Amino acid sequence: MAARHIPREGETRIPSGCAIAGIMDRSGARHDGTDILKSIALMHDRSNGLGGGFAAYGIYPDYADLYAFHIMYESREARAATEAYLEHYYLCEKQERVPTEDHPAIKNPPDIWRYFMAPHPMRLAASGLDEAEYTMRHVFHINGAVDGAFVASSGKNMGVFKGVGYPEDIGEFYRIADYDAWAWTAHGRFPTNTPGWWGGAHPFTLLNWSIVHNGEISSYDANRRYVEQFGYDCELQTDTEVITYLFDLLARRHGLSQEMAAHIMAAPSWRAIDAMAPENAAFETALRTVYASALVNGPFSIILGSEEGLLALNDRLKLRALMAAEKGPVVYLASEQAAIQVVCPDAENVRSIEGGVPFVVQLDAVARRKQEEAAENRAVRDWPLEHEVGVQPRRRREA
């Protein structure tokens, strides 16, 4: 008898409830995964053993300039096909199995590898794309076209460790206590169905972005069909995926700040806009008009991770719980206050994230840099490509 086929993410849309948590040291000092493990473990009841995971920033300082791909393989053929593909488009500095530890609760894990790579300079130049866009397209290709391979993360100096199981068990399986990161996020999943697929666990990532999310957005298809116009493949049909792409589109491609991207996704109400001074109202109206389809609706609480830090956001009506607190340079975020206090009993400024108001936690160095930068957004397509390599004959005028 053939095995019963249970549709995965991508074949069907699976609503989930969740627990999320994040810990970040604004000074950039790195901490191991013990605290985040303890924090997410406390919220055990918010997940049901069908998905857990962690994102960590700053874990690969020796390879900080290279793309660190974490890839899950379900077969040797998938690995062979993926590695042949990567070899064509990237120069690989190092590749190895991600260290894991057998765990009684973790069943049937895929073969998980990591690669530290730079784009092949000639192919990158020939593509006419910038490095990030180039990498994004190859991630999409592997996830969409290579059966049994899934790129779990593809950023620099960061990585994602996720799978099917309770998050605390997943964390032990991946030995996350052995990694030091300046920012950690965690996710425990409560899907309504039993996909049992490691790729479908969260955080979802693309390039340096990682997102953990609790909620079910009602604007999903409006958001999906908006971003798909611009080459984003919503393969998994999950909220997290489409929200990640919205951040990538607005912040990376359109050159808006992460905070402004979040502001657009949870835009102020027309009633609030009507009460603003004319110039500000025109600004908000322009954003809501241009980005009408980027408005994210329905209950959600998310923690976005990136090279800049963490950003937490709740839906406009505040239909999901998300708490924040701090102690010195360390900021804590979690679905439940207890999950903060279990790792930091004397945390200060304990408060809930306000609906629709982005809560931004930046590395001190990033915050300083941002102050200097221009306040006008500049789309990435307007920047000159900076990866010219001397593979083309010189132009006659220069000769």
Added chain:
Amino acid sequence: MMDCVLPRYKVLRDHDQCTDCGLCARTCANGVYRRPREGGPIAINSKRCVNCQRCVVFCPAEALAVTAWPQVGTGSANWTLEAMQDIARQAQTGGVLLSSMGNPKPYHVYWDHLLLNASQVTNPSIDPLREPMETRVFLGSRPEIPKVNERERRVVEPLPPQLKLDVPLMFSAMSFGSISLNAQKALALAARELGTFFNVGEGGMHRDLEPFAHCAFAQVASGRFGVDAHYLNTAAAIEIKIGQGAKPGIGGHLPGEKISGEVSRTRMIPEGSDAISPAPHHDIYSIEDLRQLVFSIKEATGYRKPVAVKIAAVHNAAAIASGMARTGADIIVVDGFRGGTGAAPKRIRDAVGIPVELALAAIDQRLRDEGIRSTVSLVASGSIRNAADVVRAIALGADACSIGSAALIAMGCHQCGDCSSGRCNWGIATQRPALTERLDPEEAAERVVNLVRGWTLELQEMMGGMGINAVDSLRGNRLMLRGVGLNEKELEILGVKYAGE
């Protein structure tokens, strides 16, 4: 010549109820009721009845009803009574059969095969009585990427002109000539009250409507009636009418007898002359010509007004719309084959064009495939009958809908389909002063406002049920729709899943 045309309707009078007051005779402009001699009984000529139901509604004794003429056909599903009567009529006249309103044939009404979603357990529905429920939309073209100053929270490059609609509904183009000035005034009053727009149609803008110009679309159609710089600059937006759902591919003909003094002044043509709208615009024989007209209008209005282009839903609508977006049109209007008209050849009305649901879905998807959907607005019209149709249209991808027939029905229209005769007993599709004075613009406007307010409440309830609190998140959100009674191809074109999936 022998007259083989049968009556369509039979007027039933309850003699026990009838008080012989004679109101029916005074109200019927078709001459169904006559009192042949003073003091004698009222005689009924059912053959003249068009089933406008004015007499039925107004009979103080509730003594009247209209029924179908009880003649059976031959039983043939092929040579139906209607098919034979059409032949009889043409055998007598040798002409084109005239009709009104939209396609009445029993084609799939796709709206009725699309069911809406509601939240249960995994996310909450939103109560519109407790939470804000936003129905505002803007129409106009947008840059893909805006240019803003984040720190000062101001726009660096202002957007192209936008129309603000407080509800995602407008009133379709209906010209002075096709409908009465009072009916136009009612739509103007309603549009102003509701924070939306009406459309003066292709007959120019009567001076009485100029106070409402800020909520008016000025239409530029192939006849160019009433078009001058003042007309274009007075209105809030301009619509180039290429086609109309009820009669794609053909023009229009308003006979000279309807060109009264007022109509003549408004249309800028001599009194009593025929007003002929050619089938094509004679300066648009291809897509690049449309671009020139779009930009001529933008030049004439200083780039301060959005320019819409309206097409009938036809086979290649998706590719045409994509081309229109590239001509610089700010708003694309697609009108389905059930959209109404004052007069259309019956064969055209019944056989040309496609349902707006399919055209809308195909256009929205094509614009997305081309990556240009968010830079242009899309309006759907052609028989939007209720708030659920509005929700479905927006979920398929429309920014807003236009209603024509529904607004007229709110004013009193009973869809008799006899608009072209000019004898509209409701004072809507007529220019006869004795009939037009029956329509009080204020009262008619109140009825239209009530209708749209009612729909808006229903729209908010349905959005709330889906867990959506802004119409922005409904637009193109096809997961909120499921098909029933549709085949695979229909589901594919509509881009929806089957119920239960």
